[in-house]
Amino acid sequence: MNRIRNLQGPALILALLALLWIIVILVLLVLKPSVFSLATVTTILQFSTILALVSLGQAVVILAGGAGIDLSVGGIVSLSAIASMLALKLGLPSFLLPPACILAGAALGAFNGVLVTKLSILPLIATLGTFFVYSGLALALTGGAAQSGVPSWLLIWGRGVFSGIPVPFLTIAIPFFAIAGIVLMWTAWGRWIYAMGFNERSARLVGIPVDRARLILYGLSGVLSGAAALVSLAWLGSGRPNIGQNLELESLTAAMLGGIAILGGRGGVGGVFAAVMLLVTLKTGLLQLNVNTVWQVGIVGALLVFVLLADRLSQYWR
Amino acid sequence: MLKHIRKALAISALSLAVSTAAFAQDKPKVAFVPQLIGIPYFNAMEAGGNRAAKELGVDFIYSGPVDTNPVDQLQIVQNLIDQGVNAISVSVLDASSIAPVVEAAKAKGIKLFTSDSDAPDSGRAVYVAQATxxxxxxxxxxxxxxxxxxxxxxxxxxxxxxxxxxxxxxxxxxxxxxxxxxxxxxxxxxxxxxxxxxxxxxxxxxxxxxxxxxxxxxxxxxxxxxxxxxxxxxxxxxxxxxxxxxxxxxxxxxxxxxxxxxxxxWDPAQLGYLTVWAGKQLIDGKAFEAENKVPGFDNPVTYDAAKGILLLGPPAVFTAENVDKFDF
Amino acid sequence: MNGREWSLLIACILAIIVFSVASPYYATSGNAGTVLRNSIELLLVGLGMMLLLAMGGIDVSVGVVMGLAAIGVGRALGAGVDPVLTALVGPLTGALLGLLTAAVIVLGRVPAIVGTLGLFGVYRTAIFVLLGGQWLSGLPTGLTVLLGTTILGLPVAAWVIALAYLAVWIALRRTPFGLHLLAIGNSEEKARLSGIPVVKVRFATFIVSGALTGLAATFYVANYRNVEMTVGSTLALDAIAAVVLGGTSILGGKCSLVGTVLGVLLLRILQNGLLLTGVPSLWQPVVTGGLLIGVLGFEVLSNRLSLSRLGWASK
The missing domain is CATH 3.40.50.2300 (Response regulator)
Structure with a gap:
């Protein structure tokens, strides 16, 4: 009991998420044992890949503080998918599609970074603006039409499954999370990011190049969204102008649920990963039980409020 | 994290055998995935589907996304495939987006077909059309x-x-x-x-x-x-x-x-009925005739074999004069 | 009026001139009515959002709150309740939801943006469950007639909006509530230490914002006589964009009533004018976002420029 009481912050969140996850799995086990097949695991991971990548970007941006947030992630996903497919139509060699897609994401993310660091527009507003611009452009440039013509070799990668695990998850999502985890925990860079988020003034005083770091992190969030766009292209076989719809809200939910403090400086990527898994497992479980999808949004919302309150209450107990 | 996945995998291996045995005794399952839930049009289709399910002796599952988001729709279809539903009909949001699940359905021997909105070149079994x-x-x-x-x-x-x-x-x-x-x-x-x-x-x-x-x-x-x-x-x-x-x-x-x-x-309830009927035909392995007698339909339903389209009939025109005769 | 308000006013006038030249149908009284009618909901919701932002809060669930309040109004209207009472159902439902939101955010001490994101999901499910797939369609015209009447030549909507803004202006400038609200926006910690009833003021602001959103729902139902499940789905982000455009800072401590009105109007004038001059509607969000970034970026750059000029002059 005492040990549970001593849990706090990220550890408490992780414990809570794990507990919730086990509850979800147990409930499913009782109600519908047939859910537990390899195919279900594959499905869950398949639908986690895009959300996981985008949420990771969202998480590092928030972690670095300065009221950091990226509302434009969904817009970046849509626009980089569309921009790279349009470039393909204009004669870009098809083997350059993956780098073009990620580069487009990087550029769009870096633009956010410029608005935030060079023009000192508050991140919420800057990325709200680019959210409108990016997602609007993706629709306006195509008139809403899906862009087909993804090269077939890319589809082999995007739809491939290796011993039950979707290849994009294995080759993009896991490496990104591993690298982000290592960087945050064991390198000076990681300590800078936490320091920036925890107390920006002292971070500046000790000589951390806060603005440059923040610019890079917004760019990184763009890279991750670009990677998510690439996964969507390779998986669906076409670029769709609204593929990133709702990703800003979902990634924000995952990051918050995963214990990233909205003010920055607290939380880790493990929690974000766990939160993405919980969210997608929960959705899958509800679908498998044929629960009306209207309950999904409400349950996820209630879960978010619940975790926030639990985090808050844990500070009263002490 | 990995531990849980491993656990889930282990359990799944055990339960797979049990579940397939259990399914065989159930009534065949037909699902319909609309473009969006919570709108009267698809609600009417659901009602028609439920009526058909009762009369034709199948289980009917109605599940769709809360936003018109193709990925959410895909996830729902994928989950129905994983559940082993026998026939799945989709009102496609975005014609090219269902490509990945068509393959998955074929691999499991599930009849995937479209209804209300088509994906012509996707390899779907049939398209149940309200009208062309x-x-x-x-x-x-x-x-x-x-x-x-x-x-x-x-x-x-x-x-x-x-x-x-x-x-x-x-x-x-x-x-x-x-x-x-x-x-x-x-x-x-x-x-x-x-x-x-x-x-x-x-x-x-x-x-x-x-x-x-x-x-x-x-x-x-x-x-x-x-x-x-x-x-x-x-x-x-x-x-x-x-x-x-x-x-x-x-x-x-x-x-x-x-x-x-x-x-x-058209009458969306009739379309819902026809969708479930078509699903039942596909499950039973019965081919569609050029003209099909469907219970509860006054006119035979035509089937265009070349395009793979099952046609509800010509659309109706509602005006101020005749609107009160209809309730949907 | 401050700098931002002047520049918005000038932008509005410039836009009107450009569009009048570009389209012969722009400068007509009918079109002006269309623009104003399309601004009603955003003006009311924006006013509430402005108060929240000035307090250092935010509410991303206002769109679904409007949806829930619209269901209340629609049900009352459909049940044949007296139009005057029906009109009150909106603000009342909104205020109750504001109370609920405040309870979670203020008592739970949860960051407003995350907390209201969670509530957004909860309220959204509530809308689906309450409507159950059946829209409220073809509602009686009682409310439409009531709110469509004119008093001294102006429609009721204009009076209500003017009164709402006047009331908020009085509350902000002439009562301790306004001082307290802005003080909390500047620094909640200092406000608490100086004895301001922080919890009470924050509760009150969420309730007022809820009531204003509910009032918008009343006008929505009167206008469309229809309640569908997507009511207000893009409202929250539009409101934040318009209010920030108007010069209110999301950091709190600063707000502008005139700016909020001008921000809303500028957005609607541009959306309307672009469509009239033949730009497809798909470009409208691009313009909204571009405007937001452009205006804020321009302000920063011009401030910097004038500062550097000052620096140069003093040498």
């Missing part, structure tokens, strides 16, 4: 010309720009107009997303921009109230008529006020 896209596009233009004449300017307000069925209808409207009525001027389609408010805003702006506009077509059923309301508030009843693909219940008061001249629709 061409028929729908043509009907609305022909009916409008009857009312406003050939020499008229007509606006188009659609829902999501990405909805492939709506875009197909618009395409046929434009084709019909240029082929048959060269004087008719169709304005560029505008997209309101899913909200009546935006549809009203855009329709109001369209009427201001084109004082000589004679009619506005509401392509998505979600845009009908907004278009009609804009015509009412602008005080243009009589000089501008609204039309669209909306259910009699949604359009009734607008038809009576004169804001709407007519709406074109």
């Amino acid at each position: 896209d061409e028929g729908l596009g043509n009907t609305i233009i022909d009916e409008l010309v009857k009312r406003v004449g050939e020499d008229a300017k007509i606006g188009i307000v659609s829902g999501e720009a990405t909805a492939s069925n709506l875009n197909a209808w618009i395409g046929f409207m434009q084709k019909q107009a240029s082929a048959k009525y060269p004087k008719l001027k169709l304005l560029e389609p505008q997209y309101a997303g899913g909200t009546a408010e935006r549809a009203a805003q855009i329709s109001g702006d369209l009427m201001a921009a084109n004082p000589d506009i004679k009619a506005i077509i509401a392509v998505a059923s979600t845009t009908c109230p907004g278009v009609a309301q804009a015509i009412e508030t602008a005080g243009k009843i009589g000089s501008v008529i609204g039309a669209g693909y909306c259910s009699p219940n949604t359009a009734r008061s607008y038809l009576k006020s004169g804001a709407f001249g007519f709406t074109v629709l």
Whole structure:
């Protein structure tokens, strides 16, 4: 009991998420044992890949503080998918599609970074603006039409499954999370990011190049969204102008649920990963039980409020 | 994390054998995945599907996304496949997006087919059509010309720009107009997303921009109230008529006020019934005939083998005179 | 009026001139009515959002709150309740939801943006469950007639909006509530230490914002006589964009009533004018976002420029 009481912050969140996850799995086990097949695991991971990548970007941006947030992630996903497919139509060699897609994401993310660091527009507003611009452009440039013509070799990668695990998850999502985890925990860079988020003034005083770091992190969030766009292209076989719809809200939910403090400086990527898994497992479980999808949004919302309150209450107990 | 996945894998290996045995004794399962839940049109299809399920002795599952988001729809279809539902019908949001699940369904021997909105080249088993896209596009233009004449300017307000069925209808409207009525001027389609408010805003702006506009077509059923309301508030009843693909219940008061001249629709409950019936046929391995006798249908349902389309019949036109005879 | 307000006013006038030249149908009374009618909901919701932002809060669930309140109004209207009472259902439902939101955010001490994101999901499910797939369509015209009447030549909506803004202006400038609200926006910690009843003021602000959103719902139902499940789905982000455009800072402590009105109007003028000059509606969000970034970026750059000029002059 005492040990549970001593849990706090990220550890408490992780414990809570794990507990919730086990509850979800147990409930499913009782109600519908047939859910537990390899195919279900594959499905869950398949639908986690895009959300996981985008949420990771969202998480590092928030972690670095300065009221950091990226509302434009969904817009970046849509626009980089569309921009790279349009470039393909204009004669870009098809083997350059993956780098073009990620580069487009990087550029769009870096633009956010410029608005935030060079023009000192508050991140919420800057990325709200680019959210409108990016997602609007993706629709306006195509008139809403899906862009087909993804090269077939890319589809082999995007739809491939290796011993039950979707290849994009294995080759993009896991490496990104591993690298982000290592960087945050064991390198000076990681300590800078936490320091920036925890107390920006002292971070500046000790000589951390806060603005440059923040610019890079917004760019990184763009890279991750670009990677998510690439996964969507390779998986669906076409670029769709609204593929990133709702990703800003979902990634924000995952990051918050995963214990990233909205003010920055607290939380880790493990929690974000766990939160993405919980969210997608929960959705899958509800679908498998044929629960009306209207309950999904409400349950996820209630879960978010619940975790926030639990985090808050844990500070009263002490 | 990995531990849990491993645990889930271990359990799954055990339960797979049990579950397949259990499924065999159940009634066959037919699912329908609409484009969006919570709108009257698809609710009516659900009701029809439920009725069919009872009469034909199948289990009917109705599950769809809360936003018109193709990935959410894909996830629902994928989960139905994982559940081992015998036949799955989808009202496709975005024709090319269902490609990944068609393969998955084939691999598991599940009958995946489309209903209400098609994905022609996806390899689906059959398309249960309310009417042909061409028929729908043509009907609305022909009916409008009857009312406003050939020499008229007509606006188009659609829902999501990405909805492939709506875009197909618009395409046929434009084709019909240029082929048959060269004087008719169709304005560029505008997209309101899913909200009546935006549809009203855009329709109001369209009427201001084109004082000589004679009619506005509401392509998505979600845009009908907004278009009609804009015509009412602008005080243009009589000089501008609204039309669209909306259910009699949604359009009734607008038809009576004169804001709407007519709406074109089929009976979505019948379409839902036909969808479940088609699913049952596919599960039973029965081929579709050129003309099929479906219980509860007055006329035989035609099947176009070349295109793989099962056709409900010609669309109905609802006007102020006949609207009270219908309740859906 | 401050700098931002002047520049918005000039932007509005410039836009009107450009559009009048570009389209012969722009400068008509009918079109002006269309623009104003399309601004009603955003003006009311924006006013509430402005108060929340000035307090250092935010509410991303206002769109679905409007949806829930619209269901309340629609049900009452459909049941044949007296139009005057029906009109009150909106603000009342909104205020109750504001109370609920405040309870979670203020008592739970949860960051407003995350907490209201969670509530957004909860309220959204509530809308689906309450409507159950059946829209409220073809509602009676009682409310439309009531709110469509004119008093001294102006429609009721104009009076209500003017009164709402006047009331908020008085509350902000002439009562301790306004001082307290802005003080909390500047620094909640200092406000608490100086004895301001922080919890009470924050509760009150959420309730007022809820009531204003509910009032918008009343007008929505009167206007469209229809309640569908997507009511207000893009409202929250539009409101934040308009209010920030108007010069209110999301950091709190600063707000502008005139700016909020001008921000809303500028957005609607541009949306309307672009469509009238033949730009497809799909470009409208691009313009909204571009405007937001452009205006804020321009302000920063011009401030910097004038500062550097000052620096140069003093040498």
